Amino acid sequence: MMNRFELLNLLQDSIQDELVVCNIGLPSQELYKINDRPNYFYMLGSMGLSSSIGLGLSLAVEKNVISIDGDGSVLMNMNTLATIGNRAPSNYTLLIIDNGSYGSTGDQKTFTNERTSLKDVAIGAGCHNVVECSGEETNENLQKALADKDNAYVIISKIKSGNVPIKPIPLNAVTIRDRFRKEIGLVPYL
Amino acid sequence: MKISQKIITNLKSGGADFFLSVPCKLLANMITILENDKGIYYSAIPREEEGMGICAGAYLGNKLPCIMMQNTGIGNSVNSIVSLLQLYQIPVVFLISYRGTPGEPVGAQGGMAIITEDLLNTLRIPMLHCNTEEDLDKISTFTNHAKVIESPVAVLCNFNLMKDD
Numbered sequence: 001m002m003n004r005f006e007l008l009n010l011l012q013d014s015i016q017d018e019l020v021v022c023n024i025g026l027p028s029q030e031l032y033k034i035n036d037r038p039n040y041f042y043m044l045g046s047m048g049l050s051s052s053i054g055l056g057l058s059l060a061v062e063k064n065v066i067s068i069d070g071d072g073s074v075l076m077n078m079n080t081l082a083t084i085g086n087r088a089p090s091n092y093t094l095l096i097i098d099n100g101s102y103g104s105t106g107d108q109k110t111f112t113n114e115r116t117s118l119k120d121v122a123i124g125a126g127c128h129n130v131v132e133c134s135g136e137e138t139n140e141n142l143q144k145a146l147a148d149k150d151n152a153y154v155i156i157s158k159i160k161s162g163n164v165p166i167k168p169i170p171l172n173a174v175t176i177r178d179r180f181r182k183e184i185g186l187v188p189y190l
Numbered sequence: 191m192k193i194s195q196k197i198i199t200n201l202k203s204g205g206a207d208f209f210l211s212v213p214c215k216l217l218a219n220m221i222t223i224l225e226n227d228k229g230i231y232y233s234a235i236p237r238e239e240e241g242m243g244i245c246a247g248a249y250l251g252n253k254l255p256c257i258m259m260q261n262t263g264i265g266n267s268v269n270s271i272v273s274l275l276q277l278y279q280i281p282v283v284f285l286i287s288y289r290g291t292p293g294e295p296v297g298a299q300g301g302m303a304i305i306t307e308d309l310l311n312t313l314r315i316p317m318l319h320c321n322t323e324e325d326l327d328k329i330s331t332f333t334n335h336a337k338v339i340e341s342p343v344a345v346l347c348n349f350n351l352m353k354d355d
Contacts, residue, residue: 021247041250045273052243053250053274059231060208060251079236083244087233173278177250186252 001160002135004097005030008068010135014142018064019184021054023047023073025104027097029166031068038179042169048077051094055084058092061184064146065091071098071112078121081154085126088152093145095138096154101161122154135159193355194219196326197285197347201256202230204333206283208253210234210241214260216287216352221258238263242270245282254337256283261290261306261346262299264313271313271342279340283333284315286346293350310344320347 002010004027012035021041022028028042043050051074054067074081074096084094100113112118119132129151131141138157145153169176181187198220201209209224209232211217224232231253235241238259245255257263264271264284275282289296290303310317316339318332319325329345336343 043274045277046243046270049240049243049246049270049274052240053247056208056244056247056249056255057251058247059244060248060253065247077240077243080240080243083233083235083240177278177280181250181252184251 003160003162004099004103005034005164007097007135007138007157007159009034010139011142014139014146015066018066018146019057019061019180020066020068021050021057022068023050023070026163026166027068027070029169030164032169033166038183041180042171042176044169044173044176048073051084052077052080054094055080055088055092058089059087061091063091063184064093066093066095066142069094069096070103071096071100071118072102072110074118075110075112075116078125081122081125081127084152084154085122090148090150090152092152093142094154095142096156097159098156099159099161103161103163107161107163118156122156127152127154129153130156132156132158191219191355193323193326193352194223196323197329198223200326200329201283201285201333204330205254205337206256206333207231208245208248208255209258210244210255211258212236212238212241212260212263214287214289216289216347216349217258219355238266239270242267242275242282246274246278246280249280249282254281254283254333256285256333258285259287261286261288262302264306264309265302268313271315275342280342281336281340282342283336284342284344286344287352288346288348291348291350293353306346316341316343318343318345320345320351322351
C-alpha cells in the first residue's frame with residue numbers, strides 16, 4: 001500500500017488544468033512540495049470544508065473541480081455529503097484520501113479504521129457514482145470521473161497512514177486566493 | 191411577503207447572486223421567493239458551517255454569496271468564519287433572522303440572542319440592524335460593501351419586523 005505523499009505524486013499524471021481544492025495540513029503541504037501550481041487552492045484553516053469549498057466552486061464555474069479531502073475531515077463535515085448527493089454538478093469530483101488516520105495531528109486512528117465506511121455513508125447520503133479503490137487504482141478512476149461530463153463522482157482511495165517531513169506552505173492566504181482566481185480568469189492584475 | 195420580497199430585491203440589487211439557507215420560520219417566505227427565482231442560484235443546506243465553505247467556493251468562482259440563517263448559525267460557524275472567510279478575505283452576506291429578540295415566543299432562543307451582537311463584534315463583522323421597513327433600503331449598499339471590503343457582513347432582521355410578513 002502507498003502513503004498519501006506517494007498518491008499525491010501519482011495524481012499529478014491525471015491533473016492538468018482542473019481546479020483543485022486541497023485539504024488543510026499535511027495534504028496541502030505535501031501537494032505544494034510535490035508540484036505547486038496556481039490551480040491548487042491550499043486550505044490553511046477550517047478543517048472539514050474542502051469538500052464544501054469545491055462544491056461551491058463547481059456550482060459557479062464550468063471547469064472540472066476536484067476536492068481532495070481526507071477521512072478525518074469528511075467525518076467532521078459528513079452533512080455535506082448529503083448536499084453533494086443532492087446538488088453536486090457533473091464537473092465536481094470529491095476525492096477522499098482514506099488512510100484511516102488523522103495524519104496532520106500525529107496519525108491517531110479515525111473511525112474508518114473501525115466500523116465506518118465512507119462509501120456506505122456517501123451512498124446513503126444520496127451520492128451516485130461512489131467508487132472505493134486502492135491508491136494504485138485512483139488515477140484510472142479519477143480520469144474516468146473527469147472525462148464524464150454527465151455525472152459527479154465520489155472516489156474513496158484507501159491507502160496506508162504515514163507522513164513525510166514537511167514545512168508549512170510559505171504563501172499567505174490572499175496570495176493563494178488571488179493566483180487561484182487569476183487561473184479562473186477573475187484577477188487581471190497579477 | 192412584502193418584507194421578504196423587499197429584502198431579496200435589495201440583496202440582488204447589491205450584487206448577491208448565490209443563495210443558501212438553513213431554514214427558519216421567519217425565512218420561509220424568502221425561501222419560497224428564491225426557489226422560484228430562475229435568475230440566481232439557491233439551495234437549502236443542512237448546516238451553516240458547510241454553507242460557509244460552499245459560499246467561499248462560490249466566491250472563488252465569481253459569485254457574491256448570501257447565506258440565510260438564524261443567529262444560532264453564527265455559533266455553528268465561528269471557526270469557518272475566522273479561518274476561511276476572513277483569512278482569505280472572502281465576502282459573504284449573512285442574512286440573519288434574529289431570533290430571541292422582543293416578540294419571540296420561544297424562550298430558549300433568548301440565550302443566543304443575548305450574545306449575538308457581542309459575538310459579531312468579537313468576530314469584527316460589520317452589522318446592519320433592520321428593525322423597520324425603511325431599514326431594508328440599506329441592504330443593497332451594505333451587500334455591495336461586503337464585496338468592496340472583502341469581508342463577511344451581517345444583516346440582522348429582528349423578530350417583530352419579520353413575524354407578520
